[in-house]
Every structure is written in C-alpha cells, then in structure tokens.
Amino acid sequence: MIEIKDLHKSYKMGTNTLHVLKGLNFTIAEGELVAIMGSSGSGKSTLLNILGMLDELDEGSYTLDGVPIKNLNETKAANYRNKFLGFVFQSFNLINYKNAMENVALPLYYQKVPRKEREERALKYLTQVGLKEWATHLPNELSGGQKQRVAIARAMAAEPKVLLADEPTGALDSTTSYEVMDLIQKINDDGNTILIVTHEEDIAHMCKRIVQLKDGIIVEDKFVEQVRASQYV
Amino acid sequence: MQFLFDRNTWQEIFGSISKNKTRTVITVIGVLWGIFIYIALSGAAKGMDNGFESMFETIAKNSMFVWAQSTSMPYEGYKTGRQMQLKLGDATMIENRIPQVEYIAPRNVMGFFGSPPATIGRKNKTGSYTLFGDFPQFTKIAPKKIYDGGRFINDEDIDQARKVAVIGERTQKELFDKDEDPIGGFIKIDEVYFQVVGVHKFEQSGGFGGDGDIFIPFSTFKKLYNTGDNVGWFSIAAYDDADVIKVEENIKNLLKNIHHVHPADDRAFGSFNLGEQFNKIVGFADGITFLSLVVGIATILAGVIGIGNILLISVKERTKELGVRRALGATPAEVRNQIILESVFLTVIAGIMGIIIGAMTLAMIDSFTQDIEFPYTNPTVPIPYVLGALVIMVVLGTLIGLIPAQRAVSIKPIDALREE
Ligand SMILES: Nc1ncnc2c1ncn2[C@@H]1O[C@H](COP(=O)(O)OP(=O)(O)OP(=O)(O)O)[C@@H](O)[C@H]1O
Ligand SMILES: [Mg+2]
Numbered sequence: 001m002i003e004i005k006d007l008h009k010s011y012k013m014g015t016n017t018l019h020v021l022k023g024l025n026f027t028i029a030e031g032e033l034v035a036i037m038g039s040s041g042s043g044k045s046t047l048l049n050i051l052g053m054l055d056e057l058d059e060g061s062y063t064l065d066g067v068p069i070k071n072l073n074e075t076k077a078a079n080y081r082n083k084f085l086g087f088v089f090q091s092f093n094l095i096n097y098k099n100a101m102e103n104v105a106l107p108l109y110y111q112k113v114p115r116k117e118r119e120e121r122a123l124k125y126l127t128q129v130g131l132k133e134w135a136t137h138l139p140n141e142l143s144g145g146q147k148q149r150v151a152i153a154r155a156m157a158a159e160p161k162v163l164l165a166d167e168p169t170g171a172l173d174s175t176t177s178y179e180v181m182d183l184i185q186k187i188n189d190d191g192n193t194i195l196i197v198t199h200e201e202d203i204a205h206m207c208k209r210i211v212q213l214k215d216g217i218i219v220e221d222k223f224v225e226q227v228r229a230s231q232y233v
Numbered sequence: 234m235q236f237l238f239d240r241n242t243w244q245e246i247f248g249s250i251s252k253n254k255t256r257t258v259i260t261v262i263g264v265l266w267g268i269f270i271y272i273a274l275s276g277a278a279k280g281m282d283n284g285f286e287s288m289f290e291t292i293a294k295n296s297m298f299v300w301a302q303s304t305s306m307p308y309e310g311y312k313t314g315r316q317m318q319l320k321l322g323d324a325t326m327i328e329n330r331i332p333q334v335e336y337i338a339p340r341n342v343m344g345f346f347g348s349p350p351a352t353i354g355r356k357n358k359t360g361s362y363t364l365f366g367d368f369p370q371f372t373k374i375a376p377k378k379i380y381d382g383g384r385f386i387n388d389e390d391i392d393q394a395r396k397v398a399v400i401g402e403r404t405q406k407e408l409f410d411k412d413e414d415p416i417g418g419f420i421k422i423d424e425v426y427f428q429v430v431g432v433h434k435f436e437q438s439g440g441f442g443g444d445g446d447i448f449i450p451f452s453t454f455k456k457l458y459n460t461g462d463n464v465g466w467f468s469i470a471a472y473d474d475a476d477v478i479k480v481e482e483n484i485k486n487l488l489k490n491i492h493h494v495h496p497a498d499d500r501a502f503g504s505f506n507l508g509e510q511f512n513k514i515v516g517f518a519d520g521i522t523f524l525s526l527v528v529g530i531a532t533i534l535a536g537v538i539g540i541g542n543i544l545l546i547s548v549k550e551r552t553k554e555l556g557v558r559r560a561l562g563a564t565p566a567e568v569r570n571q572i573i574l575e576s577v578f579l580t581v582i583a584g585i586m587g588i589i590i591g592a593m594t595l596a597m598i599d600s601f602t603q604d605i606e607f608p609y610t611n612p613t614v615p616i617p618y619v620l621g622a623l624v625i626m627v628v629l630g631t632l633i634g635l636i637p638a639q640r641a642v643s644i645k646p647i648d649a650l651r652e653e
Contacts, residue, residue: 082562
C-alpha cells in the first residue's frame with residue numbers, strides 16, 4: 001500500500017539546512033496498523049506529512065497504492081488527499097461552527113457527494129464511533145475523546161485507503177486514549193491501513209508494528225503482538 | 234463557473250456566513266450604509282430636481298419681467314429722477330429688434346404696485362380682486378389651465394375690446410352659487426358688466442398671482458381705466474436656446490434708447506430674470522445630484538473595501554480551518570471560490586438591503602413633504618442607477634474578495650495546519 005525508498009527531507013532555515021529525514025525505507029501492506037515512534041524532533045510528523053502529501057520529499061520515492069507520488073501541484077495533491085487519505089490530528093481540528101455531522105460530511109462535500117447522501121454517510125460513521133446522539137452538537141459541546149472520535153469518523157467518511165494519525169491520543173487521558181485506540185483497532189480489523197505517530201509505549205503496543213525513528217533514520221522496525229484496547233475500556 | 238449553480242457551494246457559503254454572525258453583520262452594515270447613502274442622496278436630489286421642475290411648470294423657464302422706474306442720471310436735457318413709463322409701442326419695437334424674444338405680453342394690473350384692486354360685484358355680492366389686462370400670448374409665457382367649457386382671452390376680444398373676463402376659482406366660489414355655471418354669467422367690474430368666458434385653475438407658481446385673479450382683455454382694461462398706451466410691465470419669454478441674461482440686457486438697452494435714458498443708467502428700468510434664477514436652481518440641483526453620486530459611490534467603495542478588510546482578517550482567523558479543509562481535499566480553486574463568493578454574496582445581500590431601506594426612507598420623506606410647500610416631488614432613483622450600483626457591487630465584491638482569497642491559498646496547507 002505504501003512504499004518509501006531512500007526518503008530524504010531537510011528544512012532550510014536561513015543559511016543552515018536541517019536534515020530531518022535521512023534516507024528512510026519501508027513498505028506497509030494493506031491492512032497494517034503501524035506505530036511510528038521516536039523522541040521529540042526525530043521527524044515523525046515530517047514523515048507523516050510527506051505521506052499525507054501535505055509536504056514534499058526532497059529525495060527518494062513514495063508510492064501509494066501503486067501510484068508514484070511526485071511533482072504534485074496543489075490541486076492534484078488535494079484530489080489525492082481527498083481520495084486516498086484520511087487525517088486525524090492531535091488537536092482534533094474540527095471546524096468549530098459546524099456540528100459533528102457537518103464536520104464528518106465535509107470531505108464528502110469535496111468529493112462532490114450530494115447532500116442527502118453526505119448526511120446519511122456522515123451519520124453512519126458517527127454511529128460507528130458511537131456518537132449518533134451527538135450529531136447536531138457543536139465541537140465545543142463535546143469532550144476531547146468525543147471530538148477525536150468525530151475526527152476519526154470524518155477521516156473515515158471519505159473511505160480512504162490509508163488513515164494517518166499524528167498523536168491522536170496526545171491530548172487525551174489514558175482511559176479516553178484507550179477508547180480511541182479501541183476504535184482505531186476496530187477500524188483496522190475491517191481491513192483499513194492505519195499509521196499512528198505516538199510517544200506512548202502502551203499506545204504503540206496496541207498497533208501491530210512499531211517503526212522507531214531516531215535522528216532521521218529508522219533504528220528499529222518490528223512487528224509486535226497487538227494489545228487489545230477493549231480490555232481497558 | 235459550474236460551481237456557481239451548485240447547491241452544495243451555496244450551502245457551504247451560507248453555512249460559513251450564517252455561522253459567523255458578528256462578522257457577517259459588521260460587513261453587511263458597511264456596504265448597506267454605503268448603498269443607503271447613495272440611494273437616499275440621489276433619490277432626494279432627484280426629488281428636489283422634480284420639485285423645481287414642477288415649480289416652473291406654470292411659467293416659461295426662460296422668461297423675465299421688465300418694468301419702468303425712474304432715471305438716476307440726467308441725459309439729453311432731461312433731469313435726473315424722471316418717472317419712466319412703458320408704452321405699448323415698446324413691445325412692437327422689442328419684438329422687431331430683438332429676434333431672441335419669442336413672446337412678449339404687455340400687462341396692466343389693478344390691485345398691485347400701489348393701485349387699488351377692482352371692485353367686483355354680482356347681484357348682491359361684492360368683493361375686491363386683483364384685475365389684469367392681458368393679451369392672449371400671456372398664456373404662452375405662463376400657461377393657464379382653464380376649466381372645461383371656458384377659454385382665455387383671444388385676439389377678437391382684444392380687437393373689439395370685448396367686455397369679457399376670465400375669473401379665478403375663488404372668485405367663482407365667492408360670486409356664484411355652487412351648482413351655477415359661471416360661463417356666460419355676468420359680473421360687474423367697477424360698475425361695468427362683463428361676461429365670464431372662463432375659469433382658471435390656480436396653481437402655485439414662481440410668480441405672483443392668486444386664485445382670485447381676474448383677467449380681461451388689455452384693450453378693455455385700457456378703456457375702463459383710461460390707461461391709454463401705458464403698460465404696467467412686460468412679460469417676456471426668450472427662445473429656449475437664447476442666453477437669457479444677454480436678452481435681458483438687449484431689451485433694457487433698447488428701452489433706454491427709445492426713452493432717451495443714459496445708456497449707463499441702471500435704475501430707469503427694472504427687471505426680474507426668471508430664466509437666470511431657473512438656471513441657477515437647475516445648476517444647484519445638478520450639483521446636488523452629482524455630489525450625491527460622488528458621495529454615494531465613495532461610501533459604497535468604502536463599504537466594499539471594509540468587506541475586503543474583514544474578509545482578510547477572517548481569512549487569517551480561519552487559516553487553520555482552511556488548512557483543515559485543504560487537508561480534507563479542498564483544492565486551492567475551491568477555497569478561493571468560496572472566499573470570493575462569500576464576498577460577493579455579502580456585498581449583494583447588503584446592497585439589496587440598502588436599496589430597500591433607502592427606497593423606504595425616500596418614500597417616507599416623500600409622504601412627509603407631501604403637504605408642505607417644499608420643492609420636493611417623486612424622489613426616485615432611476616432603475617439604471619440602481620442596477621449600475623448592483624453591478625458595481627458585484628464587480629467590486631469579486632475584486633476585493635480576490636485579495637483575501639489569494640491570501641488564503643498562498644499559504645501551504647501544512648503551514649496553515651501548524652497555525653495556532
Ligand atoms: N516547517 C519547518 N521548518 C523548519 N523546521 C521544521 C519544520 N517542520 C519541522 N521542522 C523541524 O524538523 C524537526 C522534526 O520535526 P517534526 O515535527 O517532524 O518532529 P516530531 O518527531 O514530530 O516531534 P514531536 O514529537 O515533538 O512532534 C524538528 O527539529 C523541527 O524543528
Ligand atoms: Mg510531531
């Protein structure tokens with residue numbers, strides 16, 4: 001599903017350049033649930049942003065579902081993001097003046113899905129994350145965990161090939177984190193490919209594979225025995 | 234362009250506008266105020282224009298009055314302070330010598346300029362009324378509306394010095410019974426019987442005159458009061474394209490010549506130039522119209538720029554939201570169109586509201602000034618002006634929306650998302 005080869009990325013800051021990613025290689029198959037770990041500043045978000053086509057790589061190659069991702073203009077990148085990718089952010093990034101259902105329906109709007117169908121599908125995904133009753137509530141009426149579940153529903157509504165989550169539990173307490181992980185595991189059980197950036201050892205072990213980044217290189221890439229989050233909920 | 238007709242686009246825009254209420258209200262007020270000023274001012278200017286026009290409906294626009302006074306300079310053996318007198322022959326001279334004069338009507342009056350009013354009687358009723366001795370061409374200068382069945386003085390009346398009279402509405406009311414037809418009836422003017430041939434409808438006009446005025450043929454007046462060839466004053470109308478000030482000057486110079494008055498003596502003949510006054514008023518009204526146009530457009534402009542400004546601020550505030558939208562798959566074009574459409578939509582809504590409120594204000598002013606004597610009628614803004622204003626607003630709204638729209642897409646989604 002995802003293949004990166006010799007991926008380099010550096011940021012120019014005035015006269016010096018900061019070499020953040022120094023030649024990464026990995027392949028992620030369909031249906032995997034991967035945790036990307038590493039200390040702060042190791043380049044986790046940078047990697048995820050490149051995979052999410054929000055940022056461009058300097059060197060190397062990136063193939064998503066057999067499609068080589070390179071030289072994208074903004075419009076093309078937007079279309080690929082819309083079709084292939086779902087995002088979950090640490091700070092939820094819900095649109096504050098839209099209610100839960102409208103937030104979930106937004107990617108479908110950019111897919112030109114008619115309104116009726118948009119709402120039906122949004123409601124379906126809200127039901128999946130257990131928030132059907134909250135459909136008409138604004139984000140500021142929801143708890144952090146509920147917000148993140150709405151964000152996950154929004155990411156899933158467009159039925160992406162890959163779900164990218166940058167510290168999805170970073171702003172949540174551990175109980176709520178496990179609820180969110182439980183949800184992510186269930187989505188993964190349905191066969192969806194998911195990448196999660198996390199700091200937390202326990203969250204990482206709820207995935208099936210852990211990629212360890214350090215100073216811009218992969219120092220460890222291992223499959224692990226998945227800990228089910230449901231037992232903590 | 235297809236997105237314009239897509240219901241989804243409008244739902245998205247309407248959502249964003251209606252959910253950011255304060256912002257929307259503030260922006261709308263700016264343009265609303267502008268278009269309101271524009272409509273109210275230009276409508277009021279038009280109303281004043283119409284008012285002045287109707288004031289001059291009852292008299293030729295390029296008309297003037299000339300009368301005699303006394304000299305202030307000795308000349309050709311005459312002493313200073315000589316009382317001047319206009320003569321019937323002067324009118325012929327003026328008509329022959331000054332080609333710009335279209336009509337000249339010599340007039341005499343009882344009940345004005347120091348002369349006592351005529352005593353009018355009928356059966357056992359009597360009253361004092363102003364009485365004019367007139368030629369038919371007077372109505373060319375100051376049109377008189379005559380009620381059905383009647384007429385004004387004609388040439389035969391003059392030739393035969395007929396004892397006929399045109400009376401006013403009030404005269405009719407006071408001398409005749411309610412259901413009595415005054416036409417053909419007789420009235421006594423200073424003990425002489427006259428037959429009524431017409432009743433004139435009184436209309437407030439720039440000149441003097443009233444609803445009791447009685448008109449009789451100039452020649453009959455002359456016999457009745459022994460005025461000979463004397464003329465009280467001339468009512469004169471120049472051709473439309475004539476320079477009224479020049480004509481006035483020529484007439485007075487000619488009169489000075491005829492009556493042996495020093496060419497530099499400005500006191501011998503008096504005059505009042507309605508045409509000149511009218512031109513001043515028209516100039517004033519035009520000036521107001523122009524001013525209201527300038528002020529209105531400037532205010533609209535300021536309002537639209539205000540919208541641009543607030544959208545710019547709101548785009549900054551919404552940087553993160555727009556970043557999220559782009560992460561979710563909004564293309565730069567979609568983001569740009571949304572901002573521009575928000576701008577145009579707000580502008581047009583505000584504009585339409587401004588037009589409606591402006592029109593309502595105009596209607597209100599109109600109904601207030603209905604009964605008072607103020608030159609203000611039918612304050613309307615021509616439809617092309619309104620449409621023009623709307624077009625200007627759509628164009629400006631688009632142009633001004635381009636700036637925040639461009640700002641919104643110039644920032645990369647990754648940077649937009651990082652924004653706090
Ligand atoms: N747009 C940018 N411009 C310049 N430097 C950047 C930019 N984005 C990231 N960096 C730098 O690149 C390095 C990697 O950043 P990145 O956000 O990928 O780290 P991270 O592993 O996600 O860290 P954290 O766990 O704190 O989120 C950091 O040193 C950061 O300062
Ligand atoms: Mg990070």
